[in-house]
Amino acid sequence: MDHERFDRIARTLAGAASRRAAIKTLFGGAAASLLATVTLDETGAKKRHKQRHGSHGSHGPHGSEHCVEAGKPCSSRTKQSCCKDLSCVHGRCACGSGQKACSGRCIDTDACCTGKDCGRHGVCQNGACQCPPNKKRCKGACIATDACCADGDCSGDTPECRDNTCSCRQKGVCDANTQCCSGSCTCGSNPEAGSCQQPTWEQDFSKHLDGWYDNDSGLKPPQHSIELNGDGTAQVLPGAITAFSTLGGYGSVFPTDGYAVSLDIYLDTAVSAAFTRFAYTSALNKQDCAHRQDFIFHAGVGADTGKFCVGTSYTADAGNHSPCYSGLDPVEITDAGWHTFVHEFTESGGGVVGTLKLLKGNTVIKSWTRPATQPGDPAGNRYAWFPINNFPDGVKIDNSRRTTL
Numbered sequence: 001m002d003h004e005r006f007d008r009i010a011r012t013l014a015g016a017a018s019r020r021a022a023i024k025t026l027f028g029g030a031a032a033s034l035l036a037t038v039t040l041d042e043t044g045a046k047k048r049h050k051q052r053h054g055s056h057g058s059h060g061p062h063g064s065e066h067c068v069e070a071g072k073p074c075s076s077r078t079k080q081s082c083c084k085d086l087s088c089v090h091g092r093c094a095c096g097s098g099q100k101a102c103s104g105r106c107i108d109t110d111a112c113c114t115g116k117d118c119g120r121h122g123v124c125q126n127g128a129c130q131c132p133p134n135k136k137r138c139k140g141a142c143i144a145t146d147a148c149c150a151d152g153d154c155s156g157d158t159p160e161c162r163d164n165t166c167s168c169r170q171k172g173v174c175d176a177n178t179q180c181c182s183g184s185c186t187c188g189s190n191p192e193a194g195s196c197q198q199p200t201w202e203q204d205f206s207k208h209l210d211g212w213y214d215n216d217s218g219l220k221p222p223q224h225s226i227e228l229n230g231d232g233t234a235q236v237l238p239g240a241i242t243a244f245s246t247l248g249g250y251g252s253v254f255p256t257d258g259y260a261v262s263l264d265i266y267l268d269t270a271v272s273a274a275f276t277r278f279a280y281t282s283a284l285n286k287q288d289c290a291h292r293q294d295f296i297f298h299a300g301v302g303a304d305t306g307k308f309c310v311g312t313s314y315t316a317d318a319g320n321h322s323p324c325y326s327g328l329d330p331v332e333i334t335d336a337g338w339h340t341f342v343h344e345f346t347e348s349g350g351g352v353v354g355t356l357k358l359l360k361g362n363t364v365i366k367s368w369t370r371p372a373t374q375p376g377d378p379a380g381n382r383y384a385w386f387p388i389n390n391f392p393d394g395v396k397i398d399n400s401r402r403t404t405l
Contacts, residue, residue, distance in 0.1 A: 066081075067081060067082060067083035067084070067086075068081065068082050068083060068086075068093045069083055069086075069093060069104030069105070070082075070083070070086055070093050070094070070095050070101035070102075070104055070105055070106050071092060071093065071094075071101030071102075071104060072092065072093055072104065073091055073092055073093075074088040074091065074092060074093045075088070075091065082094075085106070086106070100113070102114075107127055108127070111127035111128065112124035112127060112128065112129045113127075117129065118130070118140075118141075118142075119140045119141030119142065120141045120142060121135055121141070121142035122137075122141065122142050136149075138164070143164050144164075147164040147165065148161035148164055148165065148166050149161065149164065153166070154166035154167075156179075157176070157178045157179055158179075159174075159179050160172070167181075168180060168181040169181065169196045170196065171195065171196050171198060172195060172196060173194060173195055174194060174195060174196045175194070177252065177253050179196070180196035180197065181196065182196055182197050182198065182199055183253050183255075184196070184197040184251045184252065184253040184255075184380055185197065185252075186246075186248070186249025186250055186251060187249075187250050187251070187252045187285075187289035188246075188249075188250040188289050190218070190219045190246060190249075190250070191218070191219050191220065192219060192246050192248065192249040192250075193249065193250065195249060197248060197249055197251050197380070198248060199255075199403065199404045200401070200402070200403040200404070201247055201248030201249075201401070201402045201403075202399070202400065202401040202402070202403075203245075203399075203400045203401075204232065204398065204399055204400075205228060205229075205232060205233055205234040205397075205398055205399075205400075206232045208228070209221070209223055209226060209227075209228060209234060211245050211246070211247070211248065211400070212226050212234070212243055212244070212245045212400065213225075213226075213243075213244055213245070214226075214241050214242070214243070214244065215241065215242045215243070215244035215385065215387075216241060219244075219246065223243075224237070224239075224241050225237055225239065225241045225242050225243040225244075225386075226243040229396065232398065233266075233396050233397065233398045234396070234397050234398070235393075235394045235395070235396055235397075236278075236386050236389055236394050236395045236396075236397055237389075237394045238389050238390050238391060238392065238393075238394055239389075242385065242386050242387055242388075242389065243385070243386045243389075244383060244384075244385045244386075245383060245384045245385070245400060246382075246383055247261060247282075247381050247383065247384055247400075247402040248402060250285055250289055250380065250381065250382055250383075251285060251379065251380020251381050252285055252286075252287050252288070252289050252379050252380050253287075253379065253380050254345075254347060254352070254378035254379050254380055255380070255404040255405070256404075257346070257404065257405040258344065258345050258346035258347060258404070258405040259344075259345055259380075259381060259402060259403065259404050259405055260342060260343065260344045260345070260401075260402070260403055260405055261282040261342070261343040261381065261384055261401070261402050262340055262341065262342045262343070262399070262400075262401045263280065263340070263341050263384060263397055263398075263399065263400050263401070264338050264339070264340050264341075264397060264398040264399045265280065265299070265338070265339055265340075265341055265395060265396070265397050266336075266337065266338050266339075266395070266396040266397070266398075267299060267308070267310075267333055267336060267337065267338075267339050268336055268391070269308040269333055269334065269335065269336040270336060271300070271301055271308070271391065271392075272301065272306060273301060274301055274302070274303055274306075275300070275301065275303065275321050275322065275390070276300050276301045276390060276391055276392075277298060277299060277300025277301065277321065277322075277323050277388065277390065277391075278298075278299055278300060278386055278388055278389040278390070278391060278395050279296050279297065279298050279299075279316045279386065279387050279388040279389075280296070280297045280299070280341060280384070280385070280386050281294045281295060281296040281297070281316065281383075281384070281385050281387060282294075282295055282343040282381070282382075282383065282384050282385075283295070283381075283382040283383055283385070284345065284352060284354075284372060284376075284379065284380075284381070284382060285379045285380050285381065285382045286376040286377070286379050287376070287377050287379045289379075291382055292372065292374050292376045292379065292382070293314065293372050293373065293374040293376075294314060294315070294316070295312070295314065295343055295354040295356060295370055296312060296313050296314065296315065296316055296387075297310060297311075297312055297341050297356065297358075298310065298311050298312065298313065298323040298328055298330075299323055299333075300323045300391070301323070301324075302322045302323060302324030302325070303321075303322040303324070303325075305324050307324050307332050308323075308332065308333045308334070309323040309324035309328075309330035309331065309332050309333065310323060310330060310331055310333055310339075310358055310365075310366070311323050311324070311325065311327075311328025311329055311330035311331070312328060312329065312356045312368040312370060313327070313328055314370065314373065316387045316388055329368060331358065331365060331366040333365075335360075337360065338360070338398070339358060339359065339360050339365070340357075340358075340359040340360075340399075341356075341357075341358060342355075342356065342357040342358075342359065343355075343356055344356075344357070344405065345381075346405065347378050348371075350377075350378075351371060351372055351378070352371070352372040352378050353369065353370075353371045353372070354369075354370045354371070354372065355367060355368070355369055355370075356368040356369075356370060381402060384400065384402075
């Protein structure tokens with residue numbers, strides 16, 4: 001190759017390299033400029049975003065940096081603290097008085113947070129429980145619009161709201177027999193009148209004397225004719241003031257299958273003085289709540305026999321004051337101890353029959369049948385009463401009871 005041709009080729013290659021370097025330099029500078037522009041724009045956008053919204057994840061809902069929301073765990077050992085107006089109580093961020101936590105925020109305690117706060121069928125809308133159509137709010141739940149929520153929604157013979165249905169009254173104040181599930185609203189002018197009579201009433205004398213009073217006290221304490229013994233029994237005291245019970249209230253309606261009155265009485269057969277006795281009775285009512293008839297047990301020492309007897313009659317002074325009088329159809333009691341005196345009243349042929357029973361434990365010692373002899377349609381109970389008691393230390397009693405059969 002000659003020198004001229006070699007020089008020409010060398011100059012051509014050098015020019016090409018220069019051009020390539022120039023192009024490279026040109027495009028490299030443009031790219032760098034573009035990259036710098038993009039970087040500056042992104043930096044400015046981030047600054048503007050921070051100015052508007054703050055650093056992402058560094059502020060809580062109450063404006064405190066790195067704060068813990070309501071209802072979430074907190075600890076004094078960590079750097080994070082509860083958000084503004086919250087306090088760490090038992091390991092959780094708690095709201096102030098009158099508020100509660102709801103999804104990390106605080107709402108009024110009487111506001112709802114979710115539908116679970118609104119009971120059956122309820123929904124939570126803007127903090128208030130709402131019911132769907134044909135439903136209404138009742139004690140934290142939604143019920144049918146025609147259902148009752150309280151007694152005030154009921155009237156007539158179904159005055160009690162029970163399970164959101166107007167029903168007869170099981171207990172409490174009444175104005176008529178038809179309002180009571182038992183069919184009997186207690187009657188009379190005593191303090192126990194005007195309440196639905198319960199199928200069973202009892203007093204075991206373990207704590208108080210409620211239901212037993214002085215016969216002339218208007219059924220109000222204090223009682224002077226009866227007192228607690230302190231061993232779960234009571235003592236009917238001797239004297240002119242006598243012990244008396246309405247057995248939970250006078251009734252004017254006779255129960256379908258009848259009813260029974262019972263009382264445990266301790267018979268002290270060691271007494272020996274003639275005419276030491278007591279009379280214990282339970283009486284029937286008339287349908288107008290007037291007294292109808294007594295059915296009486298007589299117990300104690302006879303006139304001159306020295307025997308301890310129990311007999312029955314319709315009047316307290318029957319048998320010339322002697323429990324062993326033959327007209328009382330008496331039974332002699334030789335063993336001291338607790339005995340149960342029972343009055344059972346049942347309906348028969350349109351009338352009422354009283355069956356009086358004396359038991360020791362589960363053994364019937366004697367039974368007397370005494371039909372009601374005074375006029376009147378079958379009605380409810382009146383009282384249990386000791387019209388006579390001259391035992392020097394009184395008579396010990398327990399487990400006073402009235403129940404339907």
